[in-house]
Amino acid sequence: MTDFIYEKDADGIVTVTMDMQGQSANTMNERYVPGMDEVLSKLRAEDVLKGVVFASAKKTFFAGGDLGLILGIDKADDETFHYIEENKRPYRELEQLPVPVVAAINGAALGGGYELCLACNHRIIADVKGAVVGLPEVTLGLLPGAGGVVRLTKLLGLEKALPHLTEGKPVKPQAALAEGMVDAVVGSTDELIPAAKAWIKANPDAHTQAWDQKGFRYPGGDALHPKVRQIAVAAPAVLYQKTRGLLPAPAKILDIAVNSMRMGYDAALRNESRGICALAVTPECKAAITTFFFGMQAIKGGKVRPEGDHWQAKSxxxxxxxxxxxxxxxxxxxxxxxxxxxxxxxxxxxxxxxxxxxxxxxxxxxxxxxxxxxxxxxxxxxxxxxxxxxxxxxxxxxxxxxxxxxxxxxxxxxxxxxxxxxxxxxxxxxxxxxxxxxxxxxxxxxxxxxxxxxxxxxxxxxxxxxxxxxxxxxxxxxxxxxxxxxxxxxxxDKRGFFTSRVFSTYLDEGMALMRDGMAPVAVERAGWLAGMPVGPLAVHDETSLVLSQKIRKTHEALDKRLGVENGFSIDMEAGNPIVDAMIEQGRGGRHYGGGFYEYAADGSKSLWSGLDQFAKGNAEISMEDAIDRLLYRQAIETLRCLNEGVLRTEVEANLGGIFAIGFPAHTGGAIQFIRGLGIDTFAARAADLADRFGERFALDASAFDILRDKQAVAA
CATH class of the missing domain: 3.40.50.720 (NAD(P)-binding Rossmann-like Domain)
Structure with missing residues (x-):
């Protein structure tokens, strides 16, 4: 058992040290379940067993699920359900051992790693750099499917557990102790195993989880407690304000956490498995894992960095x-x-x-x-x-x-x-x-x-x-x-590079919607519902209309100098006349006292009443069309940047769009947005928008070749 080092001491305490071979972190890889089964089988066969300590030989404790395997799940079928159930089964068997089990946490215990800790009777963490606990699955479009939702709700109660489940922030040792997520903190990693063994010796009968004991009561109240019922009623509205209904994982976590309090323990664990099966196949999950895990790994790990020695500026x-x-x-x-x-x-x-x-x-x-x-x-x-x-x-x-x-x-x-x-x-x-x-x-x-x-x-x-x-x-x-x-x-290098080009399309399309007859408040609402951080009119006020005009005039002067036409090729035919007219009327943006919005002394703002002068049409534009116009316009321009070689990789297109421009994070970025919808589906909708709203949405079939080629290589 090279992945799990099994050592029994003279006191009858077994230390299981996780050391997954060939990888830098312990994960739920294909060897994990067989390895855990072998450990459990050996533990059950011991004649004299006083306790078990789970430790790690890696810098981290346990990194959790294999996201590559999860990314490959394409059906929420019986096979997927069985895979999830098998991965969590050893945790249930672990907490049913007739001896105390302690987690000795030497580093990060996140996701499945912290779920292992939750299945132990006692959790001790070293207060060292990098040591954290938490359940970040929600940030990847998933839920903690190895018992995390059910067990943390039982451990902390619904009110205290929900923020950790629906936000997924890692928690440092002292804060984790205060929250009740761990039971003890030691000053160094060398103190972990001695402290774990000492606790086992002092608590030989502490082997039954609180929730497996008769008369168990949830901290903060059971399912029918008035405060818990109030939380269950109010929480969906609070979540919607945060997610805008664009992220299915937090809502699914809330549902499973609340309902876990209304059913038997094993049934609740099965319900949790069904939940992760449903989430694993969603576009939001695929997008989050692709962009925020593998994409960020590529950037941080230097996969898109030029080769050579590392350099550091000293001044x-x-x-x-x-x-x-x-x-x-x-x-x-x-x-x-x-x-x-x-x-x-x-x-x-x-x-x-x-x-x-x-x-x-x-x-x-x-x-x-x-x-x-x-x-x-x-x-x-x-x-x-x-x-x-x-x-x-x-x-x-x-x-x-x-x-x-x-x-x-x-x-x-x-x-x-x-x-x-x-x-x-x-x-x-x-x-x-x-x-x-x-x-x-x-x-x-x-x-x-x-x-x-x-x-x-x-x-x-x-x-x-x-x-x-x-x-x-x-x-x-x-x-x-x-x-x-x-x-x-x-x-x-190209005029506007990547970010300024794409950002300009968002501003222009907001003004195009207003020009076509959509009420300004509805335009802003469309931006909000699309998942953009700020509506197109509000963000234009912040960046300033004056700056937009100056940039345009700078490029017009550059065109004359270089003897070219439309060097900054973004189609701004809707926005330019509106920007010029607004500035002429003294409305250059927030910094200039007002623009699309009026700004009050108390910090509040409201849309300027004079915006109706810019409505040249009276079209009934549906909210669905408005949302798609705002998103497709940016995605199309991003695709053009990729095709032109302005962008070098899809990873940078996706992460750059999210972090620099604010393209909706739930999509995984503009190129992932296209892939998530399906290239053919996106192309058909773009053609429909071009036919109804203008050539700025038009793309010929060859525009998607770069995506199809990369898809073929990946396959």
């Missing part, structure tokens, strides 16, 4: 202490990267540094930071007005105003301050990197580093390759973005 300079520059300075300070924040005037540079102080003060107020950490952050930022302040630096990020002439002046002046092996990044959102690179003394060391506002919350960076950007510069930029704890999304 940096940020040019421009405006909103973006100040935000980047915060990100650097937070990651321990010393940075010079340069502006033309010291007052502006100091103000930029004060942004970090303001963010730190907010965290101090919420108990998430102390004054010492704030002082440490501020010490990392040096305001300056002279280039000499950052001579020899590893990294320069130009974050001046989005004006090509200004950037072309700043870049060559400051590049000479760069260290011999340093790289130079431009925080531009739409200007072509290859054109900006023409002003750089060494274009091979020049790259786009597009941060998103607000930088402290939007933890993603679009890395843009210019025509002459070297592979070494790309590798260094990729490592830098990960060094500061942000997600790198690599794209090739």
């Amino acid at each position: 940096a300079a940020i040019l421009g202490a405006g909103m973006m520059g100040s935000g980047i300075a915060w990100a650097h300070a937070n990651a321990g990267l010393p940075s010079v924040l340069k502006d033309m005037e010291m007052d502006k540079a100091e103000k930029g540094k004060s942004y970090t102080a303001m963010l730190a003060d907010k965290r101090i107020k919420r108990g998430r930071m102390d004054e010492a950490k704030k002082d440490q952050l501020l010490s990392q930022i040096v305001p300056a007005t002279e280039d000499s302040a950052f001579e020899g630096t590893d990294l320069i990020i130009e974050a001046v105003f989005e004006d090509i002439a200004l950037k072309e002046k700043v870049i060559p002046e400051t590049f000479k301050m760069l260290g011999e092996n340093g790289i130079y990044g431009s925080n531009t959102s739409t200007l072509p990197i290859s054109i900006l690179a023409e002003s750089c003394p060494d274009p091979s060391r020049f790259i786009g580093l597009h941060f998103f506002s607000p930088v402290d919350k939007m933890k993603v960076v679009e890395i843009i390759l210019g025509e002459k950007t070297s592979e070494e510069t790309l590798r260094k930029a990729y490592d830098y973005v990960q060094q500061i704890g942000y997600m790198p999304i690599v794209v090739n």
Whole structure:
């Protein structure tokens, strides 16, 4: 038994150390059930058995289910049900052993790993880095199907269990102890097994779970308790506000948790199995596992990173202490990267540094930071007005105003301050990197580093390759973005890159719906129901109509300079006239006092009454059509970016769309959205939208070849 090391001591206590061979973590792989059965069989055959300790030889305790196997489930049939039941069966047999069983948790015990702990009689965790417990299945479109829903509800009661079940956040040792999720905490991993054995010796009869004892009562009240009934009635409405009805897993978890209190234990466990079978085949589950597990693994594990030695910036300079520059300075300070924040005037540079102080003060107020950490952050930022302040630096990020002439002046002046092996990044959102690179003394060391506002919350960076950007510069930029704890999304150079192009379509389609006769409030509702973070009119106010107009005029000037037409090829025929008219009427967005919305002094807002002037039609647009128009427009533009080679991988298309633009997370990203619906189904609906609403939805059949080719390779 190489996966399960079985050791019995002189006191009759068996330690089972999980050490799944050939993998970095213990999982419910194909050897898990046979291995557990062998362990249980051996335990039952012992003549003198006083107790059992489950431990791990890995850095983590137990990682839970094999998501690759779950992703392959395509039918909620008897075979799937049997697979789920078999995986959880050993846990039920474990808690029926006639001796105490203790989980010695040395690291992360999440999902099936924590479900193993729940099947034990006692749970001890080491208060060390990386040690957490929890049931994160909901974040992958699933539910804890190895007894987690039923057992945690019995352990904590419905009220305390629901947040852990429906939100899936990992819980650190001391908090887990306070919540009742573990029973004891020790200071180191070396103390775990001795503490577990000591508990077994002190509690030889503690081998029957509370819920298997006669007269068991749920903490906080049984199913008929008035408070529990009130929670059961109110919880669906609370969940809907959070999920908008777009995520089936939280609702299914709530249903199973509540009903587990109304039926026998074994029946409740079977009902839980039926629930995970139903969820495993949903598009939302497939999307979450594909994007948020395997996709994130690919990014974090370096599968889309250029090969080569890892690089770390030791110093940096940020040019421009405006909103973006100040935000980047915060990100650097937070990651321990010393940075010079340069502006033309010291007052502006100091103000930029004060942004970090303001963010730190907010965290101090919420108990998430102390004054010492704030002082440490501020010490990392040096305001300056002279280039000499950052001579020899590893990294320069130009974050001046989005004006090509200004950037072309700043870049060559400051590049000479760069260290011999340093790289130079431009925080531009739409200007072509290859054109900006023409002003750089060494274009091979020049790259786009597009941060998103607000930088402290939007933890993603679009890395843009210019025509002459070297592979070494790309590798260094990729490592830098990960060094500061942000997600790198690599794209090739083209007007608007990826994120700005797709984001523009969302803004434009919102205005197109309004133009076609849909009430502005219904337009915003469609965005909400689609799963976007903010409606298209509200988000346009936040980014500002003035900025939209400036970007357009910048590209018109660039077209004249390059002698081309429509270099920024996004069809904005609905939005441009509305933006111009709004600005003429003094409505440039929230920063300018109002735009699509009126803003009151108390922080409330309401849609501006003058928006009806922009309705050129009186079409009865259904909510279904409005939702699809907002989503399909973005998905089509993402597909175009993939076909044009602007995007290099589907993983980056999906994660970039979700984290940078806010494409609905339940879809798994725009390309996964197409795959989830089915390529043919998506193509037919796009053709229908094009026929009824305009050529911006039109795609020829070859547009999907790249997806079909990759599907064939995967198969």
